[in-house]
Amino acid sequence: MTGAPEPRPVIPAGVGVLSVLAVLLLTLPLLGLASRTPWADIPQLLRDPAVLQTLRLSLVASLSALALSTVLGVPLAWLLARVEFPGRRLVRALAVLPMVLPPVVGGVALLLAFGRRGLIGQVLFDLTGWSLPFTTAGVVLAETFVAMPFLLVSVESGLRTMDRRYEEAAATLGASRWTILRTVTLPLTAPSLAGGMALCWARALGEFGATISFAGNLPGRTQTMPLAVYLELESNPPAAYLLSFVLLVISVAVLLALRDRYLGQP
Amino acid sequence: MTTLACDITLHRDGFTLRAALSAASETVAIVGPNGAGKTTLLRCVAGLARLDAGHVTLAGRTLDDVAGRVHVEPARRGLGVVFQDYLLFPHRSALDNVAYGLRVTGTRAAEARARARAWLDDVGLADRADARPGQLSGGQAQRVALARALATEPGALLLDEPLAALDVESRQDTRRRLRQRLRSFDGPVLLVTHDPVEAATLADRLVVIEGGTITQTGTVDEITRRPRSAWAARLAGVNLYQGHARDGRVTLAGGGEITVAGACHGAVFVAIPPAAVALFRSRPEGTPRNVWAGRVDGFDSFADRVRVHLAGAPPITAEITPAAAAELDLAGGGAVHAAVKATEVTTYPR
Numbered sequence: 001m002t003g004a005p006e007p008r009p010v011i012p013a014g015v016g017v018l019s020v021l022a023v024l025l026l027t028l029p030l031l032g033l034a035s036r037t038p039w040a041d042i043p044q045l046l047r048d049p050a051v052l053q054t055l056r057l058s059l060v061a062s063l064s065a066l067a068l069s070t071v072l073g074v075p076l077a078w079l080l081a082r083v084e085f086p087g088r089r090l091v092r093a094l095a096v097l098p099m100v101l102p103p104v105v106g107g108v109a110l111l112l113a114f115g116r117r118g119l120i121g122q123v124l125f126d127l128t129g130w131s132l133p134f135t136t137a138g139v140v141l142a143e144t145f146v147a148m149p150f151l152l153v154s155v156e157s158g159l160r161t162m163d164r165r166y167e168e169a170a171a172t173l174g175a176s177r178w179t180i181l182r183t184v185t186l187p188l189t190a191p192s193l194a195g196g197m198a199l200c201w202a203r204a205l206g207e208f209g210a211t212i213s214f215a216g217n218l219p220g221r222t223q224t225m226p227l228a229v230y231l232e233l234e235s236n237p238p239a240a241y242l243l244s245f246v247l248l249v250i251s252v253a254v255l256l257a258l259r260d261r262y263l264g265q266p
Numbered sequence: 267m268t269t270l271a272c273d274i275t276l277h278r279d280g281f282t283l284r285a286a287l288s289a290a291s292e293t294v295a296i297v298g299p300n301g302a303g304k305t306t307l308l309r310c311v312a313g314l315a316r317l318d319a320g321h322v323t324l325a326g327r328t329l330d331d332v333a334g335r336v337h338v339e340p341a342r343r344g345l346g347v348v349f350q351d352y353l354l355f356p357h358r359s360a361l362d363n364v365a366y367g368l369r370v371t372g373t374r375a376a377e378a379r380a381r382a383r384a385w386l387d388d389v390g391l392a393d394r395a396d397a398r399p400g401q402l403s404g405g406q407a408q409r410v411a412l413a414r415a416l417a418t419e420p421g422a423l424l425l426d427e428p429l430a431a432l433d434v435e436s437r438q439d440t441r442r443r444l445r446q447r448l449r450s451f452d453g454p455v456l457l458v459t460h461d462p463v464e465a466a467t468l469a470d471r472l473v474v475i476e477g478g479t480i481t482q483t484g485t486v487d488e489i490t491r492r493p494r495s496a497w498a499a500r501l502a503g504v505n506l507y508q509g510h511a512r513d514g515r516v517t518l519a520g521g522g523e524i525t526v527a528g529a530c531h532g533a534v535f536v537a538i539p540p541a542a543v544a545l546f547r548s549r550p551e552g553t554p555r556n557v558w559a560g561r562v563d564g565f566d567s568f569a570d571r572v573r574v575h576l577a578g579a580p581p582i583t584a585e586i587t588p589a590a591a592a593e594l595d596l597a598g599g600g601a602v603h604a605a606v607k608a609t610e611v612t613t614y615p616r
Contacts, residue, residue, distance in 0.1 A: 163353075165349060165353050166353050166355060168314050168340070168349075168353075169347070169349055169353040169355075170355075170366070170370070171314070171339070171340040171341045172312055172313075172314075172340050172341070172343075172345060172346070172347040172415075173341075173366055173367035173370060173414065173415075173418055174341045174342070174367050174370050174371040174418060175341055175366075175367075175370040176341060176370070179370050183366075183370070184355060187355075187357045188355075188356070188357065
């Protein structure tokens with residue numbers, strides 16, 4: 001607004017030093033990883049069937065978790081944002097609890113609910129002879145449990161901050177509720193949905209604790225990339241470095257996709 | 267003839283709106299101060315706010331009837347609404363905004379776009395069809411919003427402060443275009459505005475709402491000639507008082523007494539034009555006029571006149587020449603005397 005440039009703020013000495021330390025703490029590990037990644041082995045490692053299997057499983061499971069989170073999370077976010085109902089605050093608190101819950105605890109809880117002797121799992125097993133733990137479906141469930149809240153929070157806040165009068169304008173033009181949702185509400189909240197989906201997917205892809213305690217670590221069935229990294233660190237460190245680097249690249253890609261949200265400040 | 271009629275009662279957070287009005291094929295301006303309930307009234311008619319009692323009908327069709335448990339959804343009322351800041355869908359082009367109402371009610375894409383194009387042409391914006399709302403000027407956005415509302419061929423048109431979001435330059439041009447467009451619209455138009463000029467130039471009839479109730483209805487001429495509320499008095503630019511008349515003297519409700527020329531009795535309004543008020547430093551002698559002492563409470567200077575606000579019984583606004591103001595030494599404040607001829611005072615029954 002004003003023509004004159006803002007005066008440069010004077011940086012207190014302590015703030016500068018601590019900020020530099022913080023940046024080093026956050027970036028040095030990444031530099032370390034990049035420096036030790038065995039670039040020359042990349043072609044060979046990417047042909048390794050075991051690595052490919054893990055990669056494929058990770059993508060399938062995380063994308064399935066993303067799909068499940070979207071299908072279940074968007075309607076719940078809408079309900080939480082738009083409908084007053086008794087216990088709404090409680091439902092919201094419970095729905096985002098996995099964000100702050102240690103993932104291992106989440107895995108144990110999933111086991112106690114969906115395990116063969118679990119609350120629902122036992123009934124399921126008695127009826128069908130099938131149980132979730134130690135299956136790829138179990139991985140998807142664990143990842144959804146941990147990742148869906150990220151999507152939920154983002155979409156709900158998008159719905160809350162949206163100007164609802166656009167929906168009223170659509171209504172006066174003859175649009176039904178469903179048409180309004182499809183042609184006005186979702187397009188106007190698309191940035192929040194996209195952001196929530198990216199965060200949700202990244203969280204699902206990186207999920208470790210809940211997965212290993214609920215679904216175990218079976219190559220080809222439940223062993224995702226983070227689990228493989230952890231194991232390879234013992235037996236074959238270069239492979240662990242490489243897989244880690246792949247995950248880092250994906251994370252950077254997600255961050256770039258979200259740059260308007262998190263890197264938008266000048 | 268299409269008639270829009272409503273009788274609305276609505277309670278919200280300690281505020282009560284109680285208003286009944288009807289409009290034939292004419293433009294009725296709903297005017298009044300901010301917070302009077304104008305927009306709420308419009309939202310009730312549009313079906314966006316639910317009445318607590320009363321009814322809304324359009325061309326004999328019941329849109330709301332609280333007693334009869336009828337509430338027609340906004341989407342099925344057949345009303346065109348232009349919102350205060352237009353609310354053009356930001357992710358659609360001007361053309362797709364105008365076509366929206368047709369598309370969602372089942373018109374095929376090609377035909378909807380062709381008709382939308384004709385409506386854009388009608389408001390003089392055929393060349394802006396592909397522009398996003400963010401690329402339109404305020405006046406253009408207003409015209410697109412109007413075209414969008416008209417494209418559904420509504421039975422009545424509701425406009426909420428259609429010019430308030432515009433700057434002074436585009437307001438005049440947009441008002442002229444809107445006036446022409448409303449002339450050719452065949453149906454009732456309700457126009458909410460707080461701007462007297464807008465009301466006077468666009469509407470056939472005014473409905474004044476203050477504090478949730480209708481205080482006066484009539485043409486601009488009728489209202490300015492005999493204002494019956496603070497808002498209408500401001501529109502007319504007169505000092506307005508309520509009082510009780512007996513034998514040519516009116517005892518004012520807020521204190522003070524005024525001698526009037528005509529015969530009147532009972533509860534009356536008293537209107538005094540500011541230009542009819544003379545101000546003196548010392549009490550003028552020997553004139554058969556209303557004279558009372560007051561204190562200068564403030565003044566507004568214009569190019570060729572000064573409006574002086576006087577605290578007293580009654581308080582009054584006087585309009586005097588800058589020369590007279592200089593003589594009075596207004597900036598010094600202090601006591602002055604106001605004088606008004608009995609023949610300059612208008613009274614009419616309450």
